[in-house]
Amino acid sequence: MHEWALAEAILATAKQIAEKENLREIAEVTIKVGQLQQVEPPILRFALNQMKSDVFKKAKFRILKAKSTLKCRNCGNIWQFNFRKLDKAAAEAIHFVPEVAHTYIKCPKCGSPDFEIVTGRGVWLEDIKGVKC
Numbered sequence: 384m385h386e387w388a389l390a391e392a393i394l395a396t397a398k399q400i401a402e403k404e405n406l407r408e409i410a411e412v413t414i415k416v417g418q419l420q421q422v423e424p425p426i427l428r429f430a431l432n433q434m435k436s437d438v439f440k441k442a443k444f445r446i447l448k449a450k451s452t453l454k455c456r457n458c459g460n461i462w463q464f465n466f467r468k469l470d471k472a473a474a475e476a477i478h479f480v481p482e483v484a485h486t487y488i489k490c491p492k493c494g495s496p497d498f499e500i501v502t503g504r505g506v507w508l509e510d511i512k513g514v515k516c
């Protein structure tokens with residue numbers, strides 16, 4: 384459900400940027416989704432295509448997954464978290480409840496499960512390409 388609210392926010396923001404940049408037509412919108420964010424790219428893409436206004440008529444939506452960076456609260460180690468290293472059940476559990484990450488992921492340096500998520504949550508607009516007026 385929240386993919387639709389997200390799509391609405393993305394389109395509104397992209398439109399504002401397009402107006403500021405004097406784009407009369409948007410060709411491509413690149414969206415980044417954090418690995419630990421609960422977003423289904425196919426649903427988001429569908430919502431974007433359903434809700435888009437005229438300025439997006441020819442727009443392509445690219446949805447990319449952003450890597451997660453984690454920081455250990457015990458030793459200060461910072462590492463990039465690779466989702467593919469987890470088994471499928473764990474990856475799915477984390478996807479739906481990001482807080483569960485602490486059960487599955489431990490600091491590779493000291494083994495502590497106490498870490499914070501530096502990046503990897505949230506959704507943001509990475510890039511907009513278009514045709515100038």
Ligand SMILES: [Zn+2]
Nearest residue numbers: 455458490493
């Ligand atoms: Zn550590």
